[in-house]
Amino acid sequence: MHPRIASTGLAGEDTGAPRDTHGPGLTDTHCHLNDPAFEGRVAAVLARAREAGVGQVIVPGWDAASSRRALALAAEFPAILPAVGLHPWMVAAEADTRWVAVLAAESRAVAIGEIGLDGAVEAPLAWQLPVFRAQLALARERDLPVLLHCRAAWEPLLACLREVPGVRGVLHAFNGSVEVLRECLAMGLYVAFGGGVTRPNNRRAQQAAIAAPADRLLLETDAPSIGQDGVPPAAVEPRHVVPVLRRLAALRGEDAAALGARIVENVRALLNHRP
Ligand SMILES: [Zn+2]
DSSP: OOHHHHHHHHHHHHTSHHHHHHOOBEEESSOOTTSGGGTTTHHHHHHHHHHTTEEEEEEEOSSHHHHHHHHHHHHHOTTEEEEEOOOGGGTTTOOOOHHHHHHHHHSOOOEEEEEEEETTSSSOHHHHHHHHHHHHHHHHHHTOOEEEEEESOHHHHHHHHHTSTTOOEEETTOOSOHHHHHHHHHTTOEEEEOGGGGSTTOHHHHHHHHHSOGGGEEEOOOTTSOOBTTBOGGGOOGGGHHHHHHHHHHHHTOOHHHHHHHHHHHHHHHHHOOO
């Protein structure tokens, strides 16, 4: 189907009564539909998501261009909730975050992200830290949640978060230990699980997914980066949060529909928070 035709149809469905009556359904809380891999496919991907019961997708930026792309997509597709931010992987190329503040002030961004720390990339943490801190401060100032990336940098990440009491947000693709999980929960953060928990050998993610209380759980795909059990990364789309939910429910010994309803409430609390 031609993307423009699909896009018109989807926008019509999205603004209709069913959405208001039944809510958006499940949310993919982390998916890069602004990645070139989704160029020309966004309308079809969102239509398939809606059919599967996934009515919202949070789309984080990783630099200025991808953040603007997330905002542009959100203007076209009501199902897309945009976030703006500078990813730690981009810090070597770009360290100025003033554009994040400008976009957050001028747009309908629902979060600051994707931001965080990564101890396994070339840019040293000394470069990443001021960029991360500036964006945390901005999120606190604007009372927006943060979408957090962390790899091999849990101690400095937790230290930065402690400097900003009241910061809200999500640890995306959570891969930390149960001890780290407890610290994050104590700060009021949510934890999002994706393809990792669907892979039988990913014990660490599964242990965290079992240990996390249901009122802090979120679902994500991180498409197009992360594969799922039986689904290669390039084929993963927002509708694939449904197998993640099933896997989470099975691991926790809970009913998938009940857990899904709880997670819908968690998304609402994350996005509609007002002090
Ligand atoms: Zn991401």
